Amino acid sequence: NAGVTQTPKFRILKIGQSMTLQCTQDMNHNYMYWYRQDPGMGLKLIYYSVGAGITDKGEVPNGYNVSRSTTEDFPLRLELAAPSQTSVYFCASSFLGDYSNQPQHFGDGTRLSIL
Amino acid sequence: TQLLEQSPQFLSIQEGENLTVYCNSSSVFSSLQWYRQEPGEGPVLLVTVVTGGEVKKLKRLTFQFGDARKDSSLHITAAQPGDTGLYLCAGVGTSGTYKYIFGTGTRLKVLA
Numbered sequence: 001n002a003g004v005t006q007t008p009k010f011r012i013l014k015i016g017q018s019m020t021l022q023c024t025q026d027m028n029h030n031y032m033y034w035y036r037q038d039p040g041m042g043l044k045l046i047y048y049s050v051g052a053g054i055t056d057k058g059e060v061p062n063g064y065n066v067s068r069s070t071t072e073d074f075p076l077r078l079e080l081a082a083p084s085q086t087s088v089y090f091c092a093s094s095f096l097g098d099y100s101n102q103p104q105h106f107g108d109g110t111r112l113s114i115l
Numbered sequence: 116t117q118l119l120e121q122s123p124q125f126l127s128i129q130e131g132e133n134l135t136v137y138c139n140s141s142s143v144f145s146s147l148q149w150y151r152q153e154p155g156e157g158p159v160l161l162v163t164v165v166t167g168g169e170v171k172k173l174k175r176l177t178f179q180f181g182d183a184r185k186d187s188s189l190h191i192t193a194a195q196p197g198d199t200g201l202y203l204c205a206g207v208g209t210s211g212t213y214k215y216i217f218g219t220g221t222r223l224k225v226l227a
Binding site: 004033035040041042043044045048058090092103104106107108109 | 119121148155156157158159160163201203205214215216217218219220222
C-alpha cells in the first residue's frame with residue numbers, strides 16, 4: 001500500500017546545480033500537486049496537474065518546472081538551484097470527481113538544502 | 116489571491132486543557148479541510164467541511180465551518196500529548212480551479 005512516494009528523502013545541492021525531485025502515486029489519482037514548506041510554516045503550492053499532459057502554476061512557480069507524462073508520475077525540476085529554494089518539498093495527489101470533498105494524500109517529503 | 120490566516124501561530128498548553136484554533140479568510144471557499152502534520156511526515160487529513168454552519172466531531176476534536184464559508188475553527192477538548200503537531204487548514208476555492216490554499220499553520224504542543 002505505497003500511496004505517494006517521493007525520492008530522494010534528503011539532498012544537498014550547490015548553488016547553480018540542477019536536480020529532479022521524483023513523485024509517483026499508485027492510487028490512479030488524476031490530480032497531483034507540488035508544495036514547498038518552509039520551517040514552521042504552511043504549504044505553498046508550486047505547480048499542480050489535473051491529468052496527464054496538463055499542468056498549471058501555483059502560488060510560487062518561479063525557478064521550477066514540472067511535467068506529467070503519465071497518471072502516476074509528476075516530477076519537479078529545479079534548473080538553477082538558489083539558496084531561497086532550501087525547503088521541504090511535498091508531493092500530493094487526490095481523486096477527480098467531487099473534488100471539494102476529496103482529501104489530498106501526501107508523500108513524506110524531500111528535504112532539500114542549497115549551499 | 117485567496118489567503119487563509121490561522122491563529123494562534125503557536126500554542127503550548129498542559130494536558131487536559133481545552134483549546135481553539137481559528138482559520139480565517141476574506142474569501143469564500145467551497146470546502147475546507149483540516150490536516151495534522153507530525154515532524155518528518157506529510158500532512159494527514161482530519162476532516163472536510165462543506166456546508167456553511169456545518170459542525171463535525173472526531174472524538175475530542177470539533178470542527179466548524181462558518182455560515183459564510185469564509186472561516187473555520189478547530190476545538191480540542193481535554194488535550195493530550197498525542198495531539199501535539201502542526202495543524203493546517205486548507206480551502207478549496209469556488210472559481211472552479213483545483214487548487215488547495217493552505218493556511219499559515221498552528222503549532223500545538225501539549226505538555227504531560
